[in-house]
Amino acid sequence: MSDFKPLSEAISKGDVNAAVAETHRALEAGTSAQDILDKGLIATMNQVGDRFSSGQIFVPQMLRSARTMQECVKLLKPHFREGDVVSKGKVLIGTVKGDLHDIGKNLVSMMMEGAGFTIIDLGVDVPPEHFVEKVKEVDPDILGMSALLSTTMPAMADTVDALQKARVRNKVKIMIGGAPVTDKYAQKIGADSYASDAGSAVTRAKELLGIS
């Protein structure tokens, strides 16, 4: 197993240059992008989250770590591509209103893009009416919504309602995710699917569209 300690330390400190150099080193040493992502980046971000929760670090430090992680994710992105494949479907994705967390959403987008889906990313803090407008304009196969705060989860339900009111709910499959989101919540608000991580998001998306 690769040693992810230097990478982990660089992300914890928010040292972009060191983290990027370590990611390059790991790729050159033949470590898979998936292992770097799971065992290096996500594992460290979970530790950062624990330190934040227990009051050992504060928002600026957490943000520096998050930005550092995102720079490393950019380097991994080309390694998740399956090549020039025909699009498996269009996925419109965004983080819901009031929520600025986008690392998880970006990972989901990256994995789905790598699996052959076309991604239209609306960014963060997306109000229900903007999701509706874009569903009408882009006509996606799947709408993905992300929420990391328990206070912003209701914006997912608001978006489903807004789609219903605009009579476009049945034109699109809805998939939701984010740390506080559950399968039960997805059922409660009338979403079609939930996935707990980027890998299973790809599997769920393929199931929703009946493709392999």
Ligand code: B12
């Ligand atoms: C990084 C971070 C931040 C960064 C975000 C930077 C960014 N660009 O995203 C910053 C510093 C901005 C931030 C701010 C805040 N944060 Co914050 N943050 C985090 C932290 C540490 C990590 C989140 C993360 O990126 N995880 C890594 C990714 C890979 O995991 P993920 O997001 O869960 O995504 C995976 C799955 O959930 C799933 N998924 C995600 N989205 C989707 C979408 C679809 C469609 C699907 C299918 C799947 C899916 O797949 C992803 C990949 O596997 C978490 C703690 C934690 N451990 O979760 C707190 C956390 C989420 N934050 C929290 C809080 C309270 C805040 C603030 C309110 C703090 C403050 N006092 O200002 C603000 C809110 C700002 C706002 N309005 O959004 C709380 C939320 C508590 C709650 N349950 O409501 C947490 C849990 C920390 C804590 N324990 O208190 N935060």
